[in-house]
Amino acid sequence: xxxxxxxxxxGLNMLIVSIIxxxxxxxxxxxxxxxxxxxxxxxxxxxxxxxxxxxxxYVGLAGQIFNVWFVNRMASGVPNHxxxxxxxYLYQVVTVQCLLMSEELLLTQRICKMYNNxxxxxxxxxxxxxxxxxxxxxxxxxxxxGISSSPTCVIVDSHPAQIYAGATTTAVHLCLLVMIxxxxxxxxxxxxxxxxIKNMVRDSVCTLIAVSGGFFLITIAPTxxxxxxxxxxxxxxxxxxxxFGTGRLVLGKARFLQESENxxxxxxxxxxxxxxxxxxxxxxxxxxxxxxxxxKLTIAVDSELGVGAEEDIADVCICDWVDSASVSSYAPTxxxxxxxxxxxxxxxxx
Numbered sequence: 001x002x003x004x005x006x007x008x009x010x011g012l013n014m015l016i017v018s019i020i021x022x023x024x025x026x027x028x029x030x031x032x033x034x035x036x037x038x039x040x041x042x043x044x045x046x047x048x049x050x051x052x053x054x055x056x057x058y059v060g061l062a063g064q065i066f067n068v069w070f071v072n073r074m075a076s077g078v079p080n081h082x083x084x085x086x087x088x089y090l091y092q093v094v095t096v097q098c099l100l101m102s103e104e105l106l107l108t109q110r111i112c113k114m115y116n117n118x119x120x121x122x123x124x125x126x127x128x129x130x131x132x133x134x135x136x137x138x139x140x141x142x143x144x145x146g147i148s149s150s151p152t153c154v155i156v157d158s159h160p161a162q163i164y165a166g167a168t169t170t171a172v173h174l175c176l177l178v179m180i181x182x183x184x185x186x187x188x189x190x191x192x193x194x195x196x197i198k199n200m201v202r203d204s205v206c207t208l209i210a211v212s213g214g215f216f217l218i219t220i221a222p223t224x225x226x227x228x229x230x231x232x233x234x235x236x237x238x239x240x241x242x243x244f245g246t247g248r249l250v251l252g253k254a255r256f257l258q259e260s261e262n263x264x265x266x267x268x269x270x271x272x273x274x275x276x277x278x279x280x281x282x283x284x285x286x287x288x289x290x291x292x293x294x295x296k297l298t299i300a301v302d303s304e305l306g307v308g309a310e311e312d313i314a315d316v317c318i319c320d321w322v323d324s325a326s327v328s329s330y331a332p333t334x335x336x337x338x339x340x341x342x343x344x345x346x347x348x349x350x
Contacts, residue, residue: 060243099242139165166219207245
């Protein structure tokens with residue numbers, strides 16, 4: 001195959017892939033836009049997660065549409081100025097880097113919650129993500145000027161530094177994956193939290209594997225059979241992977257919480273401070289056969305105080321892990337208080 005024929009084939013494949021990915025992007029957006037407007041948009045000024053989601057959502061959507069237009073020019077053989085090609089590559093690098101940072105921020109936030117906001121874990125994550133972002137920024141400054149392209153902006157030869165850019169991102173994502181799985185399998189999570197944790201871990205692991213696989217592929221691109229095809233399709237595929245993965249992290253969590261809003265145990269838990277049973281102070285006193293026992297307290301109050309003779313404190317269940325023995329030990333005291341109070345009340349009425 002001659003060089004010109006190969007470049008035409010690469011441009012045509014880029015157009016096909018770009019159209020398919022843009023179609024999937026629009027389809028996914030149309031499928032979730034009602035839920036997004038109803039649930040995510042009202043949280044925009046309250047939640048950092050919602051802000052990150054909105055930026056990624058619409059930057060990625062606009063990027064996919066722009067990619068179809070520009071790749072169509074490439075496949076049609078329309079020549080571009082060298083500066084236009086450089087601007088195209090720089091745009092691709094910056095867009096992927098922004099989406100990558102957003103995805104890592106969301107994953108870092110989840111890992112911190114799983115580790116009960118431990119400051120040492122946060123410091124480790126900060127070092128990992130900061131070093132990786134710095135390495136990506138430096139690599140981008142080296143990669144873009146070192147790219148050789150055809151007149152239609154199809155990449156002909158790339159800078160060898162792309163290996164390091166892909167390797168650092170893959171390594172950081174594998175570290176995040178190990179931290180999530182380690183905490184998930186080693187933590188003795190409460191029963192009512194397991195479905196939430198499972199949902200969160202599933203979306204995180206799928207996103208990490210997809211992104212790590214893409215960056216690993218660009219790392220080994222010089223050794224594959226068709227390096228030109230791999231290098232030219234990389235940015236298109238990674239833009240979609242990061243856009244879809246970040247959306248799953250936020251939309252999956254929001255949809256799960258909405259479906260579980262009738263679960264009184266889950267809605268009373270601080271989901272920003274997750275901890276397994278062995279991390280709780282109360283876990284040391286929890287017996288093996290303990291159950292959540294709803295307890296309703298009633299106090300008799302003197303009618304001269306202007307309050308009714310009997311009033312429920314609240315229709316609130318004390319849903320901590322309290323065994324039946326501990327409740328029964330307090331029962332006589334409550335009974336005696338109630339009896340004494342009623343006696344005094346009757347005396348004052350007489």
